[in-house]
Amino acid sequence: MALELVEALAEQIVEGSTRALARGLTWVESGGARAEALCARLYPSTGRAQIVGITGAPGSGKSTLVRALALVARARGHTVGILAVDPSSPFSGGAILGDRIRMSDLTLDPGVFIRSMATRGALGGLSRAAADAVDLMDAAGLGLILVETVGVGQDEVDVMRLAHTIVVVSVPGLGDDVQALKAGILEIADVHVVNKADREGADRTVAELRAMLTLLPAAEDAWVPPVLPASAARDEGIEAIADALDSHRTYQKTSGELERRRRKIVTARVLRIAQDLVAETVLARALGPEEAGRASLLDRVARRELSPHACARALLAQAAGRATG
């Protein structure tokens, strides 16, 4: 890896070159040493953007909402980065492409940068890459970064934990099944949007979400997540959502909550990177050749000569040696 190359690309990204940003994001998606060097170089230039995560069940109209929000933010003078993250399986690989086409009118605006990022294997690689991608957009000077995820699994929750403000999109008439699946995400929402609010049952969904919120423990003076009806396809209710994002930012700054959230984000992120490093070592051992003269630790576990816990401790020491050596 040529360090001059990293340095040159980093400078162009900070100067706002869209081409350099696109190239940097490709590095970040691939991972490895040059991505890490680029991120380390750019990290001091981050911390200015408001990072908004937007999630919800498939079919809730997230992409349309993201597009509408981006237009409002542009009208208010912000530059906007959009990162569409799709951790789903090959079976649903078409969704992102469709979203990109729907967003095509936005792509003509130089104040908007759009990128989609598909899954790159399991083991948290995606949330690591998404966090690095957000850093690059932040360092490039984009003021509002909208991170959209498809689906409602643990990967999505991990990605959402990168955001300062988390928007969860519901729609009227989704069955209890899907609502139950979303429970883990509902709890981390800062703003609730009930999209497709022109549909029957929207009032009930709004009421149910508000009732659910009263069940969550909350400190006095804590932020109360608003529940906002909207129809992104008809461009209704979007200004109110943009206002709520602004209010949440102001609340976070004045209450000190922004620093606490940032600390949480950093902790989750460092943890994820450390766990990825461990995964690399363990999987290298699992897939690699036997060491000369002794059986692999994992083979000894498979033969029940060594317990999984003891093996994990031994491999952790090896991972630390590799990571710092």
Added chain:
Amino acid sequence: MALELVEALAEQIVEGSTRALARGLTWVESGGARAEALCARLYPSTGRAQIVGITGAPGSGKSTLVRALALVARARGHTVGILAVDPSSPFSGGAILGDRIRMSDLTLDPGVFIRSMATRGALGGLSRAAADAVDLMDAAGLGLILVETVGVGQDEVDVMRLAHTIVVVSVPGLGDDVQALKAGILEIADVHVVNKADREGADRTVAELRAMLTLLPAAEDAWVPPVLPASAARDEGIEAIADALDSHRTYQKTSGELERRRRKIVTARVLRIAQDLVAETVLARALGPEEAGRASLLDRVARRELSPHACARALLAQAAGRATG
């Protein structure tokens, strides 16, 4: 921790004491040093049971199916352990209790051991605890262990990866939304069950699943997952599912696939434990007091003096020191 206590409990578990097994499972749920010591002591006694994971969308009738399968297995002379794992949020905490009541006729049979295990925080703790719980049941001599998960998220996939045979339960008429959510799990199924097959659309669901299977890459002579219609509530199709479990076991043994699957299970499990150890260290740093005389590493990341990757490498070294020291 008194090692005599661990030894005494381990002996009683291996001798088949249900009370000792229940107590050991409580240890395992709490985690910590005594659970680890117990698991290490019992680990050489494991490896005899067939571990079957059963998952599917909420409302697919998994619990009824598990109950029906357990009855068939008993009639065929097997002892049965049932582990119902619920990694969902407090909002849906009622499900497991309902399942336990529905299973109450099974609880009178001394050849069946039933345990439910709720979530214990994030970060993989649940799949670690579930794996240890399965080991205890295996060491206790239960021949068939049915691990049931609620929902379809990453936690469920992690838990399913403990199993020798993975059964995915679908039902006719679930929307495309839910089917898409399940995609990650559909791919790891060894046996597909279309439950509630008396409902309209069952034939179509069976046909769709079979069509989907033809899209998956498969080696020649590989196991082809059967798609079996059933109605667990009417006790229809259950014998065929039990036959498929037997066939899969036979296939695994004769093809060498069982050893490969065991190796995969061990790898995933060791990785998860190592990652949990890292999480403990990182979170202790995040929540603990500042070290005397120097700022916490995480604070330095929050202040952008240190990159997340550099911090992760430093904390990994500390985790290794704690784990092996």
